[in-house]
């Protein structure tokens with residue numbers, strides 16, 4: 001595992017964790033029930049084993065696991081007719097029923113602790129860790145009102161957790177969402193593209209921080225159609241970034 005910081009928690013932290021465990025026993029976010037012997041805070045070994053990791057053998061554009069038909073250039077069928085604004089995207093695991101429980105937990109329950117588990121298993125994947133090494137991680141922003149209501153942005157928490165474990169990476173919150181694009185789960189791929197079109201920008205005050213020589217990786221929880229990530233890449237490039245890729249926890 002590539003850890004930038006010591007994995008051992010401080011004594012006061014261990015004591016407070018132990019007390020919390022007595023009051024609110026931790027459960028595996030995927031299977032429920034006792035965690036048992038595990039290096040993770042909210043993931044049992046069985047939960048970790050249930051995740052389907054995507055390795056090197058994936059679509060070179062969107063990072064989907066290579067299954068089914070691929071086009072003559074090697075992209076998956078979905079990407080054959082799509083042009084993304086980012087160079088490429090990679091995801092750690094397949095978005096199935098197990099991964100979705102973790103993603104849901106980060107959105108609505110144990111956000112920080114679950115994101116730390118995300119980041120730990122991301123760092124355990126040589127392929128995914130190498131992809132992020134040395135990059136500036138830029139979380140997909142929420143619309144301010146939505147973030148205020150939820151209290152945090154799950155992509156930002158995930159990016160910050162990743163930066164703890166991925167060598168020479170750091171987070172820069174360069175993007176803002178200029179309007180509320182609502183939930184996109186019920187929209188078709190084409191409608192999503194229209195819905196998020198020009199919904200992001202790099203505010204004037206951040207533009208001088210954009211380094212044309214740096215590699216930026218936009219971070220989100222799930223890759224669905226790539227529309228949101230593509231629009232974020234468009235905004236970063238408009239502000240002067242030249243190398244912009246994307247990464248998500250899951251690909252669905």
Ligand SMILES: [Zn+2]
Pocket residue numbers: 059060061062063064075076077078079
């Ligand atoms: Zn693809």
